[in-house]
Amino acid sequence: MRINADFSCRAALTPANHQWVQSPQSGVERVMLDRVGEEKARATSLVRYAPNSYFPHHMHPGGEEILVLSGTFSADDTHYPAGWYLRNPPNSGHKPYSDEGAVIFVKLRQMTSDESNHVAIDTQDRTNWQRQGNRDVCPLFSNGTEQVSLLRIDAGELLFTDLVSGGAELLVLAGELLDEGQVYQRDGWIRLPTDTYAQTKAGPKGATIYLKVGHLSQVVGSEIDNT
Template sequence: MLVNADFSLPVVVTPARYRWTSSPQGGVERVMLDRIGAEQARATSIVRYAPDSSFPAHAHPDGEEILVLSGVFSDESGDFPAGWYLRSPSGSSHQPFSREGALIFVKLRQMAPDDDSRLRIDTRDPANWEQHGQGARCPLFSNAHEQVCLQRFAPGQALSGAWEGGAELLVLEGELLAGGQRCERGSWMRLPAGTRPQLVAGEAGVCFYLKTGHLARLAKGTQ
């Protein structure tokens, strides 16, 4: 299966374009944002757990990255409410579930071979944020291959600079204006290497997940 699999093209998926599909496990649905492969795939998805739903134990070849968007996501290592960032390296495994229901952003099989990091970060903790220009930044992960953070921008503030290695964004609060398009909460965009985006925070400001650098590896035919 191929979904938005040409990484040389920009992609924007707003909530109005979400297409929910059932997973093999009852009570768990997903929106496929990009995907290469069948059930065992390199994938970026929004996943929705119904209350009292679970997924069988499984391993993570090439790692898993999760940002909890709402509800409470759980596995044998603990309960993670909205705002938690979870990063598990290749070879890790878990049996996820949710008692009250949860919405999560998930990236599967996208870590570099030398990435063995395991992270659990509460992005709702003010201690994890730092001033960044006119806004604020919550660093999540950085290595030679990619950089991951959350960023907040004030109303009307432009996102300056070009991301030479490409960028991927998920709007968490407020909205981004991308040219003539309004990208509200839940909007996901992927900008290929070399793109010079014209992005501006909406009238209420914006908070978004940002990953940079990783698309350069794909452009070279590696993951």
């Protein structure tokens, strides 16, 4: 299966075009944003857990990155309400579930093999935010390849002021983003290829976004197959 699988091209999806499809596990649905492979895939998705739904314990050979968007997501008897950011490194495993229901943003098999630390950050905790220039930033992860953060940008502010080197991926968490004449509201998703100039800017009420940059330099022009 290949969905938005050419990483040298721009890809985007507005909430109006989300197509929720059933996963192999009852009560768990997903919107496939990009994907290379079948069930064992390099994948970026929105995943929706119905109340009292779960996945059996399983491993993540290529790691897993999660941002909890609503409800409470749980794994191995630890509970993560909306706003928690998680990184489970390659070759880790867990049993994920939700008692009340949850929606999460998930990236699978997109970590380098040397990543070994678990990360859990509550982005609702104000102490995890800092002022950088004219925007508020919640740093989430950084290494030599990628940088991940949450950003709050003011109305009309450009997200990027220079060439997007290494590519970028963003998910709107609140407010609106404007890009190439399209409005992206909450849960809107955009992926920009490496070495792109983008005029992405916040709408009239500003925007809060998840932003990952730098990570696409390692996949552009390569054939990824995790089937």
